[in-house]
Amino acid sequence: MAYTTIDNPFKHFNTKIYTGNGSTQSITGVGFQPDWVWIKNRGAVTNHEVADSVRGVNKLLKPNDTDAEQSNSNKITSFDSNGFAVGNDANVNQNSTAIVSWNWLAANGTASNSDGSITSTVSANTTAGFSIVSYTGTGSAGTLGHGLSAVPKMIILKERVGTENWMVYHAGNTSAPETDYLLLNTTSATADYPVWNDTAPTSSVFSIGSDSSTSTSGDTYIAYCFAEKKGYSKFGSYTGNGNADGTFVYTGFKPAWVMRKYTTGGSASGEGWEMLDSARSLFNVADKRLKADSSGAESTGSNYYVDFLSNGFKCRTVDNATNNSGATYIYMAFAESPFVTAGTKAAGTAK
Helix, strand or coil: CCCCCCCCHHHCEEEEEEECCCCCEEEECCCCCCCEEEEEECCCCCCCEEEECCCEEEEEECCCCCCCCEECCCCEEEEECCEEEECCCHHHHCCCCEEEEEEECCCCCCEEECCCCECEEEEEECCCCEEEEEEECCCCCEEEECCCCCCEEEEEEEECCCCCCCEEEECCCCCCHHHEEEECCCCCCCEECHHHCCCCCCCCEEEECCCHHHHCCCCEEEEEEEECCCCCEEEEEEECCCCCCCCEEECCEEEEEEEEEEEECCCHHHCCEEEEECCCCCCCCECEEEECCCCCCCEECHHHCEEEECCEEEECCCCCCCCCCCCEEEEEEEEEEECCCCCCCCCCCCC
16 A cells, blocks of 8 residues: 555544643643553653553553552543543642653444454554453463454553563564563563464454463453554664664654664663654654653653654664664654655555
């Protein structure tokens, strides 16, 4: 396919920046009713907070931590038609502090899915390739229906009731990604273990092993699944060149948001999940970083310089976390604007 069917990416994913007031407030301007909200206080050392419409708006998990799900009525308090509301908790609403939220649209509703050996509850946005999957572990390996009608390129999975790590599947993570995993809450390099039962996901299901991180009997789990959509999302890998005129990564769109991770070689185990977006960095270079694995405040620095271009992003520095020579990096990216839209044919394609 030469063009995207999503001419306005902000109808499915949007970054919203706001200033905390220390009380309660409604955050508007997201553009849709979000099903997954990820919030980070930019100015303080605080945990990341995520809530979704499948688990419930008051049920929080922390991507940088192994903590079990917590119920808290003072954090995210509602998902609204044009955004969400927050309470007075400092992680999401510290007075006079800049805060960022990343928002994804699923289905604004759920459905039971029996495509896999374990029945799941799913909220799926097939247009944008995003679904939220809830299930109860059996203690055995199994398969889960994800509802995307396309093969997931990335899966982020967390046990809700225990203190297991956040497990990550990424299609660009080694030549056989189904045999390996990454941890969202740590700086660890890729590792080989049958988290995904050494079985690649399909257009209807993904697989899990019998490990406690994915299938303790009676424990509940949540998974965020992403399929790639041309002109809107990209889940790939690149190799660093160790040059300030760094590697260019083609995505097919101007990125609004990029998260990347150094996965193999050298000091990969010491580098975390860098998060950059065009809302916090309004102009190139994009240099305002948060890390999914860290509670640290936002930092600005030359060691993670990136240019967001019309059809991808380009590294602008030499650093282990960004562009080390010969190192492998995986990334997930969402569009600010597609390079080619549904109304415009790509150069050289038939009309």
